[in-house]
Amino acid sequence: xxxxxxxxxxxxxxxxxxxxxxxxxxxxxxxxxxxxxxxxxxxxxxxxxxxxxxxxxxxxxxxxxxxxxxxxxxxxxxxxxxxxxxxxxxxxxxxxxxxxxxxxxxxxxxxxxxxxxxxxxxxxxxxxxx
Numbered sequence: 001x002x003x004x005x006x007x008x009x010x011x012x013x014x015x016x017x018x019x020x021x022x023x024x025x026x027x028x029x030x031x032x033x034x035x036x037x038x039x040x041x042x043x044x045x046x047x048x049x050x051x052x053x054x055x056x057x058x059x060x061x062x063x064x065x066x067x068x069x070x071x072x073x074x075x076x077x078x079x080x081x082x083x084x085x086x087x088x089x090x091x092x093x094x095x096x097x098x099x100x101x102x103x104x105x106x107x108x109x110x111x112x113x114x115x116x117x118x119x120x121x122x123x124x125x126x127x128x129x130x
Contacts, residue, residue, distance in 0.1 A: 008048070008056040009076055013120045014065045018047075020119040021059050025049040028094055029078065029126075031057070051078065067121040075115060077106055077125035084112035084128040091116045099123060 013021055025031045031049040034056065039047035046060040080087060084101065091098050091114065100115040106127060113127040 006055060008058050010046075010058040010060060011120070011122060012060050012062045012065045015061045015063050017065075017120060018059075018061060021049075024096070024118045025057065025059070028091070028096065029080070052081075065120070068123075070123065073122075075123035075125050077104075077113070077127050079106075079108065079129045080126050081129045084114050084126070087116075087126050087128075088114040 022033065022036075026033055026049065029049075031051060034048040034050050035044055036047040038044045046058050049057045049059060088098055088101060096119075097117040098114060099117055102113055102115075103110050104113055104125065104127070108130055111128045111130050113125050115123055115125050117123055
């Protein structure tokens with residue numbers, strides 16, 4: 001076996017969190033919703049948010065959602081084609097909690113990053129593309 005990339009990450013959100021998810025992942029991060037119409041019609045139990053290169057977040061509203069406590073998942077990283085400082089400023093302007101900055105090592109080397117909490121408490125590293 002030779003793993004190539006992460007295909008998707010599955011995130012639970014509160015049942016009433018769909019609009020907050022769209023505000024954060026679509027409006028703030030610029031990801032594209034996929035299968036949202038089928039979810040809204042009740043044909044799916046989740047919808048997806050896609051990056052430009054095709055990786056996806058599977059967003060699953062759930063009655064048993066519990067805010068993450070960073071016991072099992074500390075954070076995940078999304079490479080972004082934007083300046084990390086501008087991302088930090090925009091996140092703060094839009095009321096999203098910025099929990100740190102850094103220059104972490106990742107699959108494409110070191111680059112500036114900002115850590116932001118989404119509306120559900122997931123910590124996301126938004127790492128500036130080299």
